[in-house]
Amino acid sequence: MSNQYVPPLAINFVWNIADIDVVNPIINAVKNNFARDKDKPFSRGLNIPIFYFSSQNPNEIPQTGPASIAKKNIIFIFTSINTTGREIWKKYIEAFSKSQNIHIVPIAVDRNGLVHAGALTGLNCIRVYDWPTENKDLYAIVSLAHEIYRYGCISIDPADTGKSSSITIFLSHAKAGDTGKLHAEEIKRFIDDTNMNRFFDSTEISPGSQFNQEIEKSVQVSTLVAIESDAYSSRYWCQREILCAKQHNRPIIVVNSLNDYEDRIFPAASNVPCIHVLSDSPISKRDILRILAAAILETVRHFHSMQCLELYREIGWIGSDCDLSARPPEIRQALKVIKSDNLKKICYPEPPIYSDEADWHGHVGIEAYTPLWNASEKDCFARQRIGISISDVQGDGFASNHLHPDLLIRLAQDLARHLLARSATLVYGGDLRPDGFTEFILDEAAILKERIRGELQIIENHLAWPLYVSEPEIVSWRARYSQVMKTKEHEIPADVAAGIPERLFLLPNSPENSYVWSRCLTEMREKSIASSTIRICAGGKLSGYKGKMPGVLEEIVLSLNSQKPIFLMGAFGGVVENVCRVILGKDVPEALTEEWQVSHNASYSDIQAIAKNHGHGCEYTEIIELLQQQNISDLAARCGLSEQEYIQIMDSQFIDECLHLMLKGLKILSLGKP
Template identity: 25%
Template sequence: MKSFKSPLSIYVIWHPSFKEGIKYAESIYNTYSGENDFVTHARYDIPVSYRTLSYGKDIFAPIPFSESDKNALIILVDEFMFNDEDWTIGLNKLLKSKPKNTRVFPISFSKYAFDLNKEFLSSTQFIKTKQQSPDFGNDFASNNKIIKYRLLESIAKFLFNVKENYNTKTDSDAPIKLFISHAKADGEKLAIDFRNYIYGNTKLKAFFDANDIADGHYFEQEIKKNIDHSAFIIFNTDEYANREWCRKEVIIAKRYRCPIIAVMDIKKGERRSFPYSGNFPTIIWDDNFEEVINLILSQIISDKYNELFLKSIVTMYKLEEKYSCIILPKAPELFNYIDIERFKEERKEVKPFIILYPDPPIGIEELNLLNDIDSEIKFITPLMLPTYTT
């Protein structure tokens, strides 16, 4: 059996005298690991480790870069770190030895943070907190809000970029596009406000149907091209499911396996809810721009990390030697039989079929429905793998 590699590991580094460092570290842990503290709905379990305590003669324990496909080093830079010679030397050693698969995300908690390491950090974009201003003081809630969004966007872009031999100095991550799907009849103002917020307050890009399509281009093909490189936000208003193009956009997004969330803004009700507009997180609209953006970024991370994680599982257990295996980054649904039947037709294999999706397993009521279509296909999660690998 091959050894397992996590698609991404996160390391939070701070000076032990920075007393609030643990609060920021715990917030990062809660955002990216386990149940994510139920702050994002999305599910993934990215390994998050702390580096603050001394380890023998070293300022902290070594980082096993080779155990993950990618590593994120989140460095909380405050005045204690800047004024400690041992830490400046130790960090210089760490930054000098980091491999190409590692990205550094420095966060400034001091006006001196940008001078910490001119050799390796001078050209690195810091996440700037308000704490670096002496007039602002230490406001954890405000700083943490800034850090949470900036890291979600940065980690999402870092995971999206899967190029081999990636050079962090010369290759920049492509910006994330958010496809804003809405009904003009009652959702246009909301969608415009959201698009304006994106361009006024974030580094994200927005795709806003006809306004972003070049003259003379075929509408559906242009939408498909952009959906294929985007995340998808549904503004589900009363009229949304009544509009043909809204329904088409949802189907196309699902066919391309885009990360999707729905923003619910139903006022009176729907004549008929769209049956394919489900199996993804939803959030109630309450002028909560930041929460919506954080949720879609979390869903991007969830879908991409789970996809890469499950591919590593397939490789580690050599599942394709015994099975025809399809990977899903989220819980299965009847819609997935489109891909299943296409996969069968292309492969023409006689090996048993398994569909591997993230934990937790779906309920027996959903499983029975899926197996009503094909009782031979097994829908499993990593927790259930021992039954299939012995």
């Protein structure tokens, strides 16, 4: 069994910045549906790795191109006058490699984008310029999601023209009444003008065929769209179609189009996505697109979830003694698993359901869990005080860093969720900006506390003077997060306190004041790191900070000097990426030199001069020497990991892999076993 993590699917977007007005809404629409929404961290959405390739100048290309990092890789290339008319861009995208696991989909922004050669020769384009002006967001989701389904979820013949590998939509509807039948007819007509397939009703069953067999045969290969009208749940065949889809583990969505009242929702028509549309006829084109977008997205989520679960089992993250489910388990499914499959465990995708919803599991003798969470681990980190060193990174237009900034937010949310659920205390040194990392972590803790219906360890939010002097803001934060946050206020160090009123907010508007800030930030970081047992680091600004060096860099240096276990997640860019490069024996990044810092931070040379005069300056040469002296085997051993596993956590661009390795190491440190 190999423990190498190669995700089932990765998506890549490539575009010229000159096309950003057309490209950005499309990318955002797709990103918001295929990468987990940072504003809905407990949603049951897709979480496909997405990478971005562009630049800040139309005449410059990204430093690298998309690579084969998953079992299947899809490259969406936005082509236009700006990619055909700029020679550097033309050569860049036409030189892309194609292979059995790399599929290129050109998206023509204008007609000039149709004429690319090289890797794009003969490829049919998605034609954005043909989309109607209205509903472009939904056309983007439907068009791109369908290609992701075809090339990412199923195996197709390279010569396939599209129809035979397309998604099949089963339109389940009541024949009685008007709403269900009329909506289904409109959706059918729309689908017939696309390269999708559909099953509509009994008129499509050949004479002499067994009615029930043909219906069930069609359901077994389809995504079922249940058009829930007033009569739907009371109809026998509607119930049969739902039950058949559940029995064969098919994707399902419910379209709520009630006109008035339904006396009983059919229980099996639950635990699936639901979209509401008006009962008025004819159904609008936008509502048809919304339904198809929801159906294709759920289909991709369903297949991708199963592929991920199968991968996790293959590489040993979950055991072979469990059933895999694309949805949280249901009673019928649990009874079948126990009786027919002789299993007592079900593994379903993240995130875990509320504990109240899971209370029936024990009554039927089933254990249900997700790949990264099992209720038996609730208190396993109770003695750990885990410091979080995560902050945002400066973007470069995706020229060298091809991850979206939202990924760091999702990493912080996932860390908070999994560590707090296992009773760890989180130690975070952060400010109180709206939409800052402090707020994301605290919001995650507040949601988790409600979700697990139990006590959580408090998050310690460490604040340096004078960040806590703004009293109304502090009072507001303490009131809002009183159940999950404890604020630790650190006093101004004695060597800079003379003559400064303690309750006066000091602006960092001069080198002298900025030096005072740097001393206060160092004081806070020394105390918070001394009080923690473990440190987790990712991202980190390389310029635009308030201390004597980038904040995450200072926390790394302090942690290394105290020989604390430190997890360095370098693939997310910023300070930690630069630190990992040095530790791994690569070249010294310019950003970790005083010359680069002086040239990228206003007044930094003046602040450094004052700091060095008082014996508190930042010596970048010494920092580089410290990093170069680190032995990866020692760093790994302190974190409960092998050397290879530690290198994986330094290099991995995938949150799931980083979390799995980090949790594995922490369990060994806390319990003495993986």
